[in-house]
Amino acid sequence: MKRKSNTLFLILVLIFLSIMSFFFISFVKANGNTSDAYTSDVQVDDLFVYNVSEFGGSSMWFNTTPWPGDSYEGDFETNQGGQIKLQLKGYFNFSGNIINDKIPWFDIEVLKMDAGVLNSNFSLSNRSNNEISSNLILGYNKSQFGFLIPNNNLSYIKSIAEDQANGYFLGDVSIEESYNFLFIGYEQASGGQTTNLIYDKKTGLLVQAETSFLDYRLEMKLLNYTFDYSKLFQYNVSDFGDNPAWWFVFSDKGFYQTSDDGLINVEFNGLYSRDSGDWGDSFPDMIPWCNISIYNRTLAGLTLNFTQYNVSNKEVAMALNLGFNNFLSGFLIPSIQNITQIKKIALEEATGFTNGTVLLSETKLTLGIQFDEIGGTQKMEMIYEKQTGLLLWANVKYSEFLLNLTLYGYSPWQFKTDTTPLDPINLQWIPYILIASVVFLGIGGSFLISKFKTKFKKYNKFVIIGLIAAGSFSSLILFATSFSTPPVNDKLENVSNITLVVDYGNGTVYTESNFDLTNYETTAFDALDEWTEIIYTDYGTQGLLVEEINGIKANWKYSINGEYQGIASNKYNLKDGDIVEWYVN
Known part of the structure; x- marks a missing residue:
């Protein structure tokens, strides 16, 4: 009898728990599997895979x-080469949600790479985006943005991100927006947590995450993210000068013209191999091809002025001067995934048909490339989106040609300007003056000798041609080998109280404090070389990378006292008390 009563009691308990679970789930999840706050591009049952x-x-x-x-509910584990998979189950209410709307719920599976095979390590069904975010550290304080944000009001999301800087844990929040992406970064004041999240603005999906909390660290990237390059990209023109011809491989295709408040439309056709006779491009073999339409603003409105169909990105770059030497980046850099390679190519192409200085600037979402011809008329600034390689903004000047354009929907940032004062006496011209003096003295001497020796007169033109040729060749060689990026600050023999910080980007931070540098080895590079093993490339007068x-x-x-420097580290001369921080971007 006692056994029967125990059995009956257990049955009643199970029934009670089942009923309570039903009401509990009904309370947590409101009816409906859709939400107007989220994009329709992400559908219920869609699978998203992240490579770790x-x-x-x-x-x-x-x-x-x-x-x-x-x-x-247990421990989860993945590793390099592992994956995290999520399947969207719907949008439901959640009582602890700071976003005033339904939130996504997912099935989640964590996979680990073992001997080249992906094995499931941990899985859960029907979990809220908030729960997943708090466990994977894909948010901070109450801003648990996780894998999917409502993208119908990004200003609201940004305001939440900023407000939560002063939540349970104090910290600094950084926000950046490019054409396609939204970056949200959080740095806890105590140093315990660092979280960097990149979201696709079109879908609200998390594209890339780098996050750490104490000894925990996770870096991952969305595998099945695709960007639609085939859509139309509109560039607003704010400055234009000259009436240039569209030249490519000695072929004149006519003149084009736009104007202030004009428009340039670009539509990519895909990536294709270059023509066999196509030369002079530093990028890999597959290059973008596109259709381009140039509009001029007149009293009658926007008027189509010039079109080209199915032309290579290289041809467009040459015609619109969106590049320098063989760095013909144009409207799209196809190999943008390898930022280090792009930077190396840009620095290498500082010398070529024209010689100049290259300045590279970076944010979390963009890469800025600046070229300034030495003693010439070619100057350009271009900003590209890191994730896609898309040109966002350009300001170009080449002789009488001017072009300033901005991709519609993007607000450009300002390049770091060089504030290094010029020397009162510019000594770089002295060698050229000496060469010119020798040439003119030689020509004068030739005429003087011919007055006394008439037989020598018939050789005058050969002497003059030879002297001019020798002088020109000497000047060209001197010019190609003598220009350099100017250093920052005067070089000191000794500096003291220097601090070096190396953040390896994997949770490990190396610090050396209060040390001295001597014997004129007092640059930001020398501070790093003093305490670490370095591999670098020497770009001559451009500096060390x-x-x-x-x-x-x-x-x-690297940064100095918290400020990013846009020149090579061996060009930055330190002062007493400087803090040199090296970090992975």
Whole structure:
């Protein structure tokens, strides 16, 4: 009898829990699998796969709705080469959500790479975006943005991100917006958490994440993200000068013209191999091809002025001067995924048909490339989107040619300007003056000798031609080998109280404080070389590009006292008390 009563009691408990679970789930999830706040491009049951490039540290999973059981649900683990898969199950209400709308719920699976085989390590069904975000550290304080944000009002999302800088944990929030992406970064004041998230503005999907909390670290990138290059890209023209011809491989295709408030439309056709006779391009073999239409603003409105169909990006770059030497980046850099390679190509192409200085500037979402011809008339500034390689903004001047254009929907940032004062006496012209003096003295001497020796007169023109040729050739060689990027600050023999910080981007930060540099080895590069093993490329007068620090090969950048510097590290002369920080971008 007692056994029957126990059995009956257990049955009643199970029935009670089932009923309560039903009401609980109904309370947490409102009716409906759609939400107007989210894009229709992401559908219920869509699968999203993220490739993991780094993982480590403690990884326990806690349910944010613990009743009726324990909130701890086990440990999850992945690794480099592993994956995280999510399947959207719908949009439901969630009581702890800071976003005033329904939020996504997912099935999630964590996979680990073992001996070249992906094996499932951890999986859960029907979990809120908030719960997933808090466990994977894809948010901060109440801003648990996770894998999908409502993209119908990005200003609202940005305001939430900024407001939550002062939540449970104090920190700094950085926000950047490009044409296609929204970046949200959080740096906890105590240094415990660093989270960098990049979202696709069109879908609201998380595209890339780098996050760490104490010893936990996760880096991943969306595998099945695709960008629609075939759509029309409109560039607003704010400045235009001259009436140039469209030249390509000695072929004149006519004149084109636009104007202030004009328009240039670009539509890409795809990536194709270059023609066999196509030369002079530093990028890989596959290059973009596109259709281009140029509109001029007149009293009658926008008027189509010039069109080209199915032309290479290289041809467009040459015609619109969107590049320099063989760095013909045009409207799209096809190999943008390798930022280090792009930077190396840009620096290498500082010399060529024209010689100049190259300045590279970066943000989380963009790469800025600036070229300034030495003693010439070619100057250009271009901003490209890192994830896609798309040209966002350009300001070009070449002789009488002017072009300033901006991709519709993008607001450009300002390039770092060089504030290095010029020397009162510019000594760089002295060698050219000496060469010119020798040539003129030689010509004068030739005429003087011919007055006394008439037989020598018939050789005058050969002497003059020879002297001019020799002088021109000497000047050309001197010009090609003598220009350099000017250093920042005067070089000091000794500097003291220097601090070096190296952030390897994997949770490890190396610091050396209060040390001295001597014997004129007092640059930002010297500070790094004093304490670490470095692999770098020497670009001559352009400077040194650090590619690897203590075995970590990455896109290394440096800052001085918290400010990013746009020149080579061996060109920055330190002062007493400077803090040199190297970090992975």
